[in-house]
């Protein structure tokens with residue numbers, strides 16, 4: 072049973088920024104960045120965080136014979152609280168069974184989507200997914216197998232999930248097009264590109280968030296936009312509503328352990 076002396080609570084006051092406050096507590100810039108990411112869903116640091124707000128840390132005291140308190144040289148607090156007026160936000164250190172460490176809000180231990188919804192910073196949706204629509208170029212009724220994101224020519228286009236490049240090149244209608252294969256049953260298509268990312272080639276691999284090309288108006292297109300398709304088992308689905316694949320769910324036993332630890336630690340602040 073842990074006692075109060077197993078832990079140490081430290082507190083710093085925000086002067087310039089969250090990162091500098093965290094580093095004054097003795098943490099590295101890398102840990103400060105991890106914490107900033109964990110808080111990002113709840114706190115807009117530029118808008119919400121003010122000079123004088125408190126940041127509190129719970130550290131584990133080294134046990135007898137132990138000299139290290141974190142991952143190698145990385146000092147990692149078990150929990151961090153930001154107090155903004157009467158409100159507070161907590162994140163907690165969680166190590167999975169493989170020893171990977173990350174910070175999560177108390178209820179934030181949900182797996183991240185392994186596919187993002189939007190492949191481009193778009194201005195508007197210029198055409199929705201539709202089983203049948205009048206194609207503005209061919210003047211024929213055809214299904215619209217994807218969604219069109221209007222964006223200026225040259226806007227970067229990102230892979231929405233990890234995968235491999237199935238096709239890079241030009242096709243009638245699509246113009247310059249990239250097709251990616253992801254973990255089954257998903258595949259994606261990006262059409263009307265002005266050009267491809269340097270070094271992109273069929274058979275290569277991509278990571279979620281990699282730039283694969285740039286918005287253009289090649290093929291059957293009347294203005295710069297990205298035509299984006301998501302297929303599940305080869306069948307086009309509406310990219311705006313398709314169920315996104317998730318990372319491996321965290322095992323229930325780990326979740327229970329995390330919930331117990333967060334309750335115990337939050338009581339120490």
Ligand SMILES: [Zn+2]
Pocket residue numbers: 198215217218219297298299
């Ligand atoms: Zn389209």
